[in-house]
Amino acid sequence: PELVSDFVLALFSEDIEERWPVSIRNILTATLLRYYDEFIYVIEQHPNGLYDDNSRHALVHTVNRALRLAKAPRVTFNLWCKEVRDGFGVNNFMALPIDLLPPDAVRDTKIDPRSLFDRYNSLCSSYNGLFAQKMNLEDDVSQLRLDVAHLSCSLQRMEKVIVADQNELLTRVVNVLEIKFDKQDNKVRTLPVEDRMFFSDSMKRWRKDFSLKEIFVRYFTDHCFEGYEFEKNSSEFKTKLPSEKNSIKGQYKRLKKTIKVMLYFCDSFPKPIPQDPSSLVTWQRQLSSLAEWAMKALMEEIPNCPNRITPAYLLKSEIVKDWDNPDSPLAKGPPKDTPSAILAHFGFVNLTRHCTDAAILSRHARDY
Structure with a gap:
């Protein structure tokens, strides 16, 4: 060293x-x-x-x-x-x-093979682990393919639903605009078959002591107009006895008279029932408020009005006859946004024209 x-x-x-x-x-x-x-x-x-x-x-x-x-x-x-x-x-x-x-x-070099065996076993274990990972990845890829196919089908179904909802929404918007500008078709929106009920079946659920307000609300809630037309054109109605037919017609005639009188005092025609369930409560409240307002205005117009007004009273009341008479100076008309089909159904078309002519003559008389 x-x-x-x-x-x-x-x-x-x-x-x-x-x-x-x-x-x-x-x-x-x-x-x-x-x-x-x-x-x-x-x-x-x-x-x-x-x-x-x-x-x-x-x-x-x-x-x-x-x-x-x-x-x-x-x-x-x-x-x-x-x-x-x-x-x-x-x-x-x-x-x-x-x-x-x-x-x-x-x-003179000698090698201990045990280290080689250990290394070989380690490599085999690593290979087996990699092979297991490969199989798991293949399973994951297969599952992902199934998920993608499922998502594609779900997306197609959602697109169909969205298109249907958009079409329905556009239809409702068009109906609202037509009502607003008085350009609605002469035909009332046709309800699906599953939403229809015969008028006679609807009336079985009504109480006999309904007020005019409740009758007005239930008329539009139960689709009585559509139900009556649906029942009248059905094969079951044609097989009924004449007395049964006359009973249903008379019942609807009295109800129709009541609704017609109530419409005289409505500021606007009731909106269609919304398709969205979340809007039903709001629509019901608006319809109830409209009926209550019309009821108050009706009672103020009737001289010596009784405490309770019934459909039978409206049929016999003289002032109601004057309201229905287009030649009377007291003649009244429906709301301006009333659909054309409703105008024809309640006989408002001629009445509106006569009321307009009477108003023009009255204005000319005042000017003169």
Whole structure:
């Protein structure tokens, strides 16, 4: 060890400022010892024969000088070189190719196969884990495909529902606009078959002591107009006895008279029943308020009005007859937004024209 230390100090004798730490010096010296023989072989192969005497080379001269200062013989230096090369091969035995190892190191080398078996088992376990992950991924991909197909079907169904809702909404908007501008068709909106009920069946649920307000509300809630037309044109109605037919017709005639009188005092015609369930309560309140307002206005118009007005009273009242008479100065008309089909059904068409003519004549008389 002392010879090696002296040799290292001799090699770096010019490092007066000690810029090279001891550890770096040792690494550089070990590198020199490891590749020294190869370096000598390379310079001896110079094509011009410049270094036939290799001692003339600067590096070789520096090494010889350091050996002389450290008083280390050449044999010891050669042993150092061999020891460094063998030590490098031993420390890096697993990483170096066999052809780079010394023959002596390979000849007596034996390998323990247990480490190889452990490595093989580890690789097999990793492969099995990867294969399981692959199968799981394939299952996930298959499930995703099913989910995508299900979502596509759901999306198509939703698009159909949205289109149907949009068409229904547009139809309702058109109906509202037609009512507002008095341009509704002569036909009333046809209800679906499942929403229809015979008028006679609806009347079975009514109480006999209904007030005019309750009758007005139930008339539009139960679709009595549509139910009567539906029943009148049905095959069952045609097979009924004449007395039964006359009973149903008379019952609807009295109800129709009551609703007609109530419409005289309505500011607007009742809106259709909304299709959205969340709007039914609001629609019911509006219809009830409209009926209550018409009821109050009706009672104020009737002289010596009784406490309770019944449909039978309206049929016999003289003032009601004047309201229905288009030639009477007391003639009244329906709300301006009443659909054309309702005007024709209640006989308001001629009445409206006569009322308009009477109003014009009255205005001319005042001007005159």
